Amino acid sequence: MQFMRTGDLRWWELMDDLARHVADIDVYHTDGDKAAYNRGLFWHTAHYVDAGLATHRTYPRAPGVLGGGLSNEHNYAMGLVLHYFLIGDPLSAASAAGLASWVIAMDDGSRTVFRWLARSATGLASQTASADYHGPGRGVGHSVLALLAGHQLTGDGALLSKAEELIQRVVHPADDIPARNLLDAERRWSYTAFLQALGYYLQYKAERGESDAMYNYVRASLLHYARWMAEHEYPYLDKPEILEYPTETWAAQDLRKSDVFYLAAAEATSAERDRFVERGSFFSRVSIDALRAMPTRRLTRPIVLLLSHGWLHHSWVHRPQPMPADIPELPALPPLVTFVPQKAIAVRRAAAIAVASLAAAVIAAAAAFLW
DSSP states (O other), rough: OHHHHOOHHHHHHHHHHHHHHHIIBBBBOSSSSTTTTTTBOOOOOSSSOOOOOOOOOBBBTTOOOOHHHHHHHHOHHHHHHHHHHHOOOOOHHHHHHHHHHHHHHTTGGGGGGGGOOOOOOTTTTBBSSTOOSSSSHHHHHHHHHHOOOHHHHHHHHHHHHHHHHHHHHHOOOOOGGGGGTTTTTHHHTTTTHHHHHHHHHHHHHHHOOOOOOHHHHHHHHHHHHHHHHHHOOGGGGGGGGGGGSSSSSHEEEEEEHHHHHHHHHHTOOOHHHHHHHHHHHHHHHHHHHHHOOOOOGGHHHHHHHHHHSSSHHHHEEEEEEOOOOOOOOOOOOOOOOOOOHHHHHHHHHHHHHHHHHEEEEEEEHHHHHHH
8 A cells, every 4th residue: 555655666565575475474385284274374463462482373472372273354365466466476366366265165064074964064254253153243254355356366156156155144134233232342343344345245246247136135234234333333432441452453443434334325325325424434533533642553453454444535535436226126035044053063963963872772771671
């Protein structure tokens, strides 16, 4: 971003070095581990601890830090795509496409030890924060973005189909949003990252001229959540008492809300669009104003968020978007089916088999005794 702003070749050199580091070092170049890890991307480090010697999982050797593996919540492919489009580096293209394939692999139940009891999806591509939450969150949001990046590079229809499968797994145009408890900031803050991914999906489909049933499903879902946000969302630091660490990062995360409102505004019509633009402007303003008042605004986490989000506000100020067509009436849709991960199904079936086996053994023993 800084190179494109300034033309200063020193930024170009840093960009090129970083992209090569990600492709060479951060991507896990192996097929010898489990499918949830092979060809994936290692996490960045833990928060709120000092930097220091790292474990092989990139976590610092610090008290209370246990380490971790690879995860859908930290799958970043879009920067590699941008690097490829800027300079044509085939390594960046291959790495981004590989991160898209990793999403499919991690969700493939036929590649796990549980496949003998259940063949369904693992849920590793759609979970966020815990194995049993498969609603809007950054885990599924990053999976969708990686799949869109892979489809853009390769044209592989399986990648776009998987993105749409994951979207339908976690969101519905008629969701009971209060039941999601999205205002629990510590556990559910990243739902906005998923809604951003929905907006980018719609942009991608529009660029391809695909205004199909899935486009309308996602559009209706995004607007449904944006309406709820317009009534209920507030700047995170307005309620610091519910945050474990009320730092500058929360102020920067408000930019995601601004982006969601502008993405929704691009799909809305009439007065509803004006409401979303007003909310987008509000969250952009309060985020930047809060950061300006904080000496810690120059730390890495807020800077990364500032470089990644908030651009839509300036785009709308200088170039308002054309009014979209009215949303067609959607056909009758079945309700969202609660997703159950493969492991949970397998454990339940294993327990049932154990109970049945025990019952059979008891019956056999009783029959032998009576005989």
